[in-house]
Amino acid sequence: MVETIGNTAEGNMIINVGPQHPATHGVLHLVITINGETIQKVEPHLGYIHRSIEKMCESLTYRQFIYVTSRMDYLSAHINNHACALCVEKGLQIEVPTRAQYIRVIMDELTRIASHELWWGAMAMDLGAFTPFFHAFRERESINDIMEETCGARLTMNYMVPGGVMQDIHPDFQRKVKAFIQQFKSKFSEYNEMVTGNIIFQNRMKQVGVLSAEDAISYGCSGPAARGSGVSCDIRKIYPYEIYNTLEFEEVLETGGDSFARYMVRLNEMHQSIKIIEQLIDNIPEGDFQAKTKAVLKLPKGEFYQRVETARGELGVYIVSEGGTTPYRIKFRSPGFSNLSVLDHIARGSKLGDLVAMMGTLDLVIPDIDR
Amino acid sequence: MFLKEYIKEVYSAVKSLLVGMRRTGYYFTHHKEIITQQYPDNRATLHLPERFKGEVVMPHDNNNEHRCTGCTACELACPNGTIKVVTKFDVTPEGKKKKAVDKLVYHLELCTMCNLCVEACPSDAIKMAQTFEHSVYDRNMLTKILNNPGSKIMEGVE
Numbered sequence: 001m002v003e004t005i006g007n008t009a010e011g012n013m014i015i016n017v018g019p020q021h022p023a024t025h026g027v028l029h030l031v032i033t034i035n036g037e038t039i040q041k042v043e044p045h046l047g048y049i050h051r052s053i054e055k056m057c058e059s060l061t062y063r064q065f066i067y068v069t070s071r072m073d074y075l076s077a078h079i080n081n082h083a084c085a086l087c088v089e090k091g092l093q094i095e096v097p098t099r100a101q102y103i104r105v106i107m108d109e110l111t112r113i114a115s116h117e118l119w120w121g122a123m124a125m126d127l128g129a130f131t132p133f134f135h136a137f138r139e140r141e142s143i144n145d146i147m148e149e150t151c152g153a154r155l156t157m158n159y160m161v162p163g164g165v166m167q168d169i170h171p172d173f174q175r176k177v178k179a180f181i182q183q184f185k186s187k188f189s190e191y192n193e194m195v196t197g198n199i200i201f202q203n204r205m206k207q208v209g210v211l212s213a214e215d216a217i218s219y220g221c222s223g224p225a226a227r228g229s230g231v232s233c234d235i236r237k238i239y240p241y242e243i244y245n246t247l248e249f250e251e252v253l254e255t256g257g258d259s260f261a262r263y264m265v266r267l268n269e270m271h272q273s274i275k276i277i278e279q280l281i282d283n284i285p286e287g288d289f290q291a292k293t294k295a296v297l298k299l300p301k302g303e304f305y306q307r308v309e310t311a312r313g314e315l316g317v318y319i320v321s322e323g324g325t326t327p328y329r330i331k332f333r334s335p336g337f338s339n340l341s342v343l344d345h346i347a348r349g350s351k352l353g354d355l356v357a358m359m360g361t362l363d364l365v366i367p368d369i370d371r
Numbered sequence: 372m373f374l375k376e377y378i379k380e381v382y383s384a385v386k387s388l389l390v391g392m393r394r395t396g397y398y399f400t401h402h403k404e405i406i407t408q409q410y411p412d413n414r415a416t417l418h419l420p421e422r423f424k425g426e427v428v429m430p431h432d433n434n435n436e437h438r439c440t441g442c443t444a445c446e447l448a449c450p451n452g453t454i455k456v457v458t459k460f461d462v463t464p465e466g467k468k469k470k471a472v473d474k475l476v477y478h479l480e481l482c483t484m485c486n487l488c489v490e491a492c493p494s495d496a497i498k499m500a501q502t503f504e505h506s507v508y509d510r511n512m513l514t515k516i517l518n519n520p521g522s523k524i525m526e527g528v529e
Contacts (some may be wrong), residue, residue: 064450067485131395136405152422154500158485166421166486199384360407 012040017355025122026366028340037351042344050370055343057330062088062162062297065330069317070156072334073368075115078147079108086241087306087317088162091299099287100164101242106177106280107151107159109273113184114143115311116266120250123263123360124195127204132195139187142180146173162297164290175282181274191267191331205260208344211259219345220338223313224269225362229263230255235309244341249276262361298325312336312363336368352368391449425502427454427477429517436525437518439473439496448491453481461523471524479505480513494528 012033027048033041053072057065066084070077082104089096096104121136136366144154150170151157195201205307211221216229226233234251236244252268254261299321307316313335320329339362347355380464389427410417419425431437459473475497489497497517507513 062448063448063487067450067483067487141406148423149420150422152420152424152486153484156483158483158487166490170420170422190394193394197387198391199387299402 005248011035019045024366025364028364028366028369030355031345032352032355034352037353039347039350039352039355042347042355044340044343046370048370049110049367051367053371054330054332058327061325062299062327066160066162067156067158070158071367072332072371073310073312073315073336073365075118075153075365076111076312077156078111078159079308079310080315081158082108083306083308083315083317085160085162086308087304087319088297088299090306091302091304091319091321092162092293092297093299094163094293095293096164097240097288097291098243098285100289100291102280102284103165103169103289104160105242105244105247106277106284107147107157107165109182109276110143110146110177113270114140114147114313116270117143119266119311119360119363120191120195123363124201126356126360127201129147129198129201131197132191135187135190135194139180139184139235142176142183146176146180149173149176161290163293164288166290168289169284174281174284177277181278181281184270184274188270196263196267202260204354204357205263205361206256206258208259208350208354209361210256210258211342211346215342216257219342221313221342222335222338223309223311223363224262224265225313225339225342227252228254228265228361229257233314235307235314238334239307241306241308247276247279259361260356266363287353296325298323299327307333310335312365312368313339332371334368334371340364340369385486389529400416418468419501419503422499423501423503424486424499426479426484426505427488427497427517429475429497431519431522432525435519435522437473437522438494438497438525438528439472439518440494440524440528441486442493444491444493448487450485450487451481451483453478453483454488455481463466472518475517477515477517478513479515480510496528 012035014031014033017030017032018024019027024030029045029048031043031045032039051071053068056068061067066081069080069084072080091112101319117136117140121133124132147157148154150173151159152168154169211217211225211229213229213231216226216231221229221231222233230253232253233239237251249272252265256267300321301321301323304319304321305316307314314333315335318331318333319327322328343358343362347358350358429437431441441456443456443458446454446456455476456472457474457476458470460468461471463469484499486499489499505513
């Protein structure tokens with residue numbers, strides 16, 4: 001155990017941020033060595049919310065284990081479930097009906113917008129602006145209403161099942177999604193007015209936490225954290241799953257590598273998600289929402305891997321099957337863990353107050369890091 | 372030249388702050404745009420969609436009859452051991468023994484509302500209710516028996 005607080009020989013001081021701290025958005029414990037205001041070292045301590053989800057999944061069947069993954073990255077719960085469902089379908093070689101694929105992709109993108117909305121509000125709140133939090137939640141609330149109506153829950157939906165989705169979409173679904181798109185487009189200029197253009201905000205973001213493209217790759221960053229440094233890593237483009245290869249959207253890239261670049265990537269990603277939803281919402285084909293599957297699912301002996309793009313980056317699901325009804329081993333490659341590992345690298349040499357901006361733009365979800 | 376740049380910078384900085392303040396001021400003066408709901412004062416008008424997953428219930432008809440056959444499909448589908456089906460053997464008028472549900476024990480404290488039991492049920496005996504205020508003072512009250520006392524299976528449900 002490290003020295004928790006006190007003076008060390010060189011005049012450095014060790015302080016603790018967390019595990020209970022409003023800026024860490026969860027139980028993350030950072031042991032920070034500072035010299036005056038300058039950060040010398042950041043040491044994240046994990047394990048405060050470890051629930052051994054991977055081990056838990058080994059005792060659950062292939063239908064049951066999907067719900068647990070909602071509790072990893074709860075802000076993109078739907079996309080986590082999607083990854084697991086895809087991996088099981090890969091093992092069973094189930095053909096998912098086109099209608100189910102459309103519904104899944106629309107839901108994924110809605111989840112991505114909801115996640116970025118919450119990030120935007122919480123990020124501005126970390127930097128001292130309280131009002132944007134409520135503006136972000138206004139739009140997020142509309143998405144949650146859509147989710148509640150169709151999936152039956154607001155956050156941990158458990159809407160994906162191997163072979164499709166659990167229930168057909170609600171009759172009001174298309175109308176509500178279109179209303180949300182209208183609402184989002186009319187309100188989005190407020191985001192730029194209130195936060196993006198604000199001089200205080202820009203000064204706190206620009207040239208703070210600069211991450212080079214080489215470091216982003218070598219630390220294994222993914223998602224908006226890496227795309228802010230100009231690393232092309234969108235799984236939807238590189239390894240398309242479902243119907244993403246038929247869709248028109250751009251991979252958002254920024255080259256700054258600082259906190260502001262990562263901020264802009266997320267804002268522009270919301271626009272791309274809206275673009276994807278607009279392409280799909282009027283063209284949902286008729287047909288089954290779920291493929292016919294056996295009551296008891298048994299994956300053949302072997303190893304299966306599926307990766308998807310969550311709101312935070314690349315999520316990989318790795319299943320080892322021995323041919324039984326439960327997996328032999330499950331491993332999740334979560335985006336939050338790799339993105340956290342870069343925090344020490346980008347925080348060294350900067351001021352203590354900027355640490356909040358760096359943590360905010362890395363968009364850490366602690367249950368995703370610990371699992 | 373330097374002074375000109377400096378003044379320009381100060382001007383744009385103040386302008387960016389005022390633009391943000393204008394938006395805040397707009398909402399300060401336009402009360403109709405506020406969407407805050409005053410829970411729990413709005414309980415009477417609160418509308419939850421029919422698919423909302425609040426808790427598992429077993430609907431009974433007017434004759435105190437349900438549709439549960441005691442097949443334990445829900446118990447097997449549940450990831451958390453939330454449901455325990457206790458079965459008994461009824462004797463039919465022909466003198467045959469028939470399996471039936473004695474008690475369907477439901478632990479609300481373990482339930483994650485994943486809907487897998489409702490999906491698994493072959494006879495639509497259970498469904499999700501739209502209740503959501505589940506807090507109680509005694510945890511024993513969270514363990515519920517879903518079938519009513521003295522209830523029996525509906526005619527024609529196999």
